[in-house]
Amino acid sequence: MFLGELTWPEFKELDRSKLVGVYPIAAFEQHGPHLPFLTDTIETTEIVRRLDERIPDQVVCLPTQWLGYSYHHTRFAGSMTATSETHINLIAETVGCLLDAGLDKVLIVNGHGGNKPDLTVALQKIKEKYPHSRVIGASWWEVAGEQIAAIREAGPLGWGHAGEMETSVMLAIRPDLVHTDKLRKDGRAPASEYSGKTMQYRRMDEVTDCGVFGDATYGTADKGERMMQAVIDCYVEVVSDMQSNRLYA
Numbered sequence: 001m002f003l004g005e006l007t008w009p010e011f012k013e014l015d016r017s018k019l020v021g022v023y024p025i026a027a028f029e030q031h032g033p034h035l036p037f038l039t040d041t042i043e044t045t046e047i048v049r050r051l052d053e054r055i056p057d058q059v060v061c062l063p064t065q066w067l068g069y070s071y072h073h074t075r076f077a078g079s080m081t082a083t084s085e086t087h088i089n090l091i092a093e094t095v096g097c098l099l100d101a102g103l104d105k106v107l108i109v110n111g112h113g114g115n116k117p118d119l120t121v122a123l124q125k126i127k128e129k130y131p132h133s134r135v136i137g138a139s140w141w142e143v144a145g146e147q148i149a150a151i152r153e154a155g156p157l158g159w160g161h162a163g164e165m166e167t168s169v170m171l172a173i174r175p176d177l178v179h180t181d182k183l184r185k186d187g188r189a190p191a192s193e194y195s196g197k198t199m200q201y202r203r204m205d206e207v208t209d210c211g212v213f214g215d216a217t218y219g220t221a222d223k224g225e226r227m228m229q230a231v232i233d234c235y236v237e238v239v240s241d242m243q244s245n246r247l248y249a
Contacts, residue, residue: 023106031161031162035166050232058239109138109140159215160213161213168221172228
C-alpha cells in the first residue's frame with residue numbers, strides 16, 4: 001500500500017509491526033542524449049509500484065525522493081543535486097518519521113549510484129538515533145546483481161550509467177521517453193591497474209563525451225523486462241528476510 005493514499009486514521013489502525021516501510025530514493029540528472037533527466041526516478045518508482053503490486057499487505061511505500069546527490073552530473077545542463085549534508089539529513093529525517101510512526105523496519109530502495117555514499121552515512125546516523133531500528137539500504141542493480149549480469153550482453157563497461165541496463169529498463173517501462181535514434185557507446189576508464197584499488201571522485205564530463213558511461217546500443221525492451229522481474233523477485237525476498245529477521249545478526 002502507499003502511505004500517501006491513506007488517511008491518518010487508516011494508517012493508525014494498521015498493524016505496523018508486520019509492515020516494512022519502503023522509501024525509494026533516486027535522482028534528477030542527465031542520462032545522455034537518449035534518456036530523460038528523471039530516468040532514475042522513473043525506474044525506481046516503477047520498481048516500488050511492482051513491489052507493492054506483488055506484496056501489498058506487507059509494505060507501506062513512500063513516494064520516490066527525486067532529489068539526490070548528482071554533483072558529478074551538473075556540468076551537463078539541467079541536472080539537479082543536493083549537497084551531501086542536505087541529502088544525508090533528508091534520508092535520515094524521512095526514515096526517522098517512519099520509525100517515529102511505528103514502522104521499525106524500513107527498506108530504502110536506491111535508484112542512483114551517486115546516492116550510495118550519502119546513504120551509508122545516513123544509515124549510520126539513523127542507527128545512532130534509533131538504536132533498535134532495522135533499516136536496510138539496497139540499490140536495485142546490486143540486489144539483483146547476479147541475475148542482471150546473466151542478462152547483460154555489452155560486457156563489463158557496457159551496462160553503466162545510461163548504458164545497456166538503464167536503456168533496456170526504460171525501453172521496457174517508458175519507451176515513449178527513449179530517443180532510440182540517439183543510442184551510442186560512451187565512457188572512458190583509467191588505464192592504470194590500480195584504478196580499482198584506489199579511490200577518486202570523477203565528474204561525468206571528465207570520463208564521458210555525452211554523459212553516457214556504457215553502451216546504450218545493446219538496450220532492448222525484452223532485456224529490460226527480464227531485469228525488472230529479477231529485481232522485484234529479489235526485493236520480495238529482501239522484505240521477507242527483513243520480516244523474519246534473517247537480515248540481522
